[in-house]
Amino acid sequence: MEKLLPRFLEYVTTDTQSDPYSKTTPSTEKQWNLAKKLVMELHQIGLQEVSIDENAYIMATLPSNVDKKVPTIGFISHMDTSPDFSGKNVKPQVIENYDGKDIVLNKSKNIVLSPDYFEDLLQYEGQTLITTDGTTLLGADDKAGVAEIVTAMEYLVQHPEIKHGKIRIAFTPDEEIGRGAHKFDVKKFGADWAYTMDGSQIGELEYENFNAAKANITFTGKSVHPGYAKNKMVNAIGIANEFMSLLPVREVPEHTTGMEGFFHVHKIKGEIEKAEIELIIRDHDAVHFEARKELLKEVVDKLNQKHGDYVDLVIEDQYRNMREKVEPVFHIVEIAEEAMKSVGIEPIIKPIRGGTDGSQLSFMGLPCPNIFAGGHNFHGKYEYVPLESMQKAVEVIVKVCELTARQIK
Structure with missing residues (x-):
């Protein structure tokens, strides 16, 4: 010893x-x-x-x-x-x-x-x-x-x-x-x-x-001179920010404990033409875990319907x-x-x-x-x-x- x-x-x-x-x-x-x-x-x-x-x-x-x-x-x-x-x-x-x-x-x-x-x-x-x-x-x-x-x-x-x-x-x-x-x-x-x-x-x-998965979300934009950008520019950073706003505000690590699951954005980077978010999904309950993955897909579908097909989502299961x-x-x-x-x-x-x-x-x-x-x-x-x-x-x-x-x- x-x-x-x-x-x-x-x-x-x-x-x-x-x-x-x-x-x-x-x-x-x-x-x-x-x-x-x-x-x-x-x-x-x-x-x-x-x-x-x-x-x-x-x-x-x-x-x-x-x-x-x-x-x-x-x-x-x-x-x-x-x-x-x-x-x-x-x-x-x-x-x-x-x-x-x-x-x-x-x-x-x-x-x-x-x-x-x-x-x-x-x-x-x-x-x-x-x-x-x-x-x-x-x-x-x-x-x-x-x-x-x-x-x-x-x-x-x-x-x-x-x-x-x-x-x-x-x-x-x-x-x-x-x-x-x-x-x-x-x-x-x-x-x-x-x-x-x-x-x-x-x-x-x-x-x-936890049941665990990671997600990579890529936002594609179009860069146009800001003085002439109306109805032309697509700002990938803005869409990424909108994506963040559509996630449950309290379901993050800093507001959860015990058996409560969460989404955790741990990396974000971007420019007008491309932005990327990396996040992890965690939940002890298998049904809730699958629901969290479905929520991400719904948010991405909603953004694509609103802005055009500018958002791509890849989810990868990590462990159970x-x-x-x-x-x-x-x-x-x-x-x-x-x-x-x-x-x-x-x-x-x-x-x-x-x-x-x-x-x-x-x-x-x-x-x-x-x-x-x-x-x-x-x-x-x-x-x-x-x-x-x-x-x-x-x-x-x-x-x-x-x-x-x-x-x-």
Whole structure:
């Protein structure tokens, strides 16, 4: 366990930001840097069947140490960090014995992590926090998960008195751009079920997530001198603005919570002759999800009827709610819940307001709930993770392995 912090710090200072516009896997060459380090480390801690494929998917095995047939279980995390905020030159800060007050992340830029805004900080008073320096994200999403899995496997290797079945682990590229499971070899992995270590605060246990799609809307215009533009100019920017006005005003991330879905415009650019909007569609309910896609089509049809055929819509499904694949094998959630309680954690079972590799993997035949990795405020400069939460995540992994073997007669 003493290696957990230095291990995590080494991982986060290795830039692995993914790129949604790249066509390669991994989407960025720099993800290989951490991947190669991990392969060496897995060999060093004593795991077997360590492999890395041409797309940087890493797998390894901790063999069973019991003389009975036990389900093979897996633990999975992703190596990449979000393209939403810089992951280059991460300079983590370690705040010991946090006093519950403001943390100055960057004095020169006046960037402060404050419990007045981020109330969750107060539950970690007295603990050790790892933060950013205010200029990058931290990368706890999901290098905390990677560090926890490696540390848990090392602990089990060093403590053979803890009985467990065969354990498989995997680290994936490109989860942050929705491709983490695209080239995951479920058959090769060979687990009966698995857990992604990719949740947020301590105690989180999730087995349902958004249904997700992305939409690209292109607006075509006609440029004419503005002094002579009447009945001739078609301003693509104006039509794009009209499109925005026809979406439900309150159904956006900043006004929704819990099971509420949303539309989220995350990119817009344009000139008179061409404008483009990129947005994502999210909803836990499958019927509502389909209705959201239909609403976009209706809005585009309305604009085309009004202005002419100047608007083009492309919708692409990204992932689905894994609940329907996990509920038939719900004992895998119950094992994780029991593991948390046995190490003194009160489980927080709630839907993910996002996605996870586990969603796609569940539909690929590998049921895969999500367990906390401990971090907060992902994808930005206010990201932080309590060391004690990461330590508890390691304990949960170990206990899940132990309970799975113990429950099989």
